Amino acid sequence: MKSPVTRWLFTAALLGLALHVTPLISAEKKSEITIDWGSANELSGAIPVPAPASLDAKYTSEGLLNAFRAVAKRMDVRIRRVAVDTTEYPYLVHGVLDGRCSHREMRGAMEVMPGYAYSGSTTLILSNNQTYFVVNMNPTSEYPSDQRRAIGQRLSTRLKALLTKERGR
Secondary structure, three states: OOOHHHHHHHHHHHHHHHHOOOOEOOEEEEOOEEEEOOEOOOOOOOOOOOOOOOOOHHHOHHHHHHHHHHHHHHHOOEEEEEEEEOOOOOOEEEEEEEOOOOHHHHHHHHHOOOOOOOOOEEEEEOOOOEEEEEEOOOOHHHOOHHHHHHHHHHHHHHHHHHHHHHHOO
């Protein structure tokens, strides 16, 4: 007979699986492994973080595009498509690169750029040798102090949602 601990773990696992069945933003299925990118409702209803009134020009759409072009040149990759999501702060750079490019390469290329930082990314490398990416180039020191917690809570979900959107284009 199973011990109470084993029964409890089994029940908890089943309950966790049952609770996890939610609509997905996107799911990738390869070799019977499903990668869950999160619930479709994680950002709905949440209040977007506005950009600071005194936003440095480096972190505007134009500033981030110019900086990312320099990053791509440093990595020696061709940009197929690039844009900046300005729906909330921090603005996120997203697009498609020709070739295989990891977040480690992006981080390395950004480390030498004054005023910018690698503050998180999501990448997806496809078999056709294209890299879909979303990256936050804004240093966390630039976040308004009263918004840091909200930014931190929303950033991962925003990165994933934008990658899913970018892949659907």
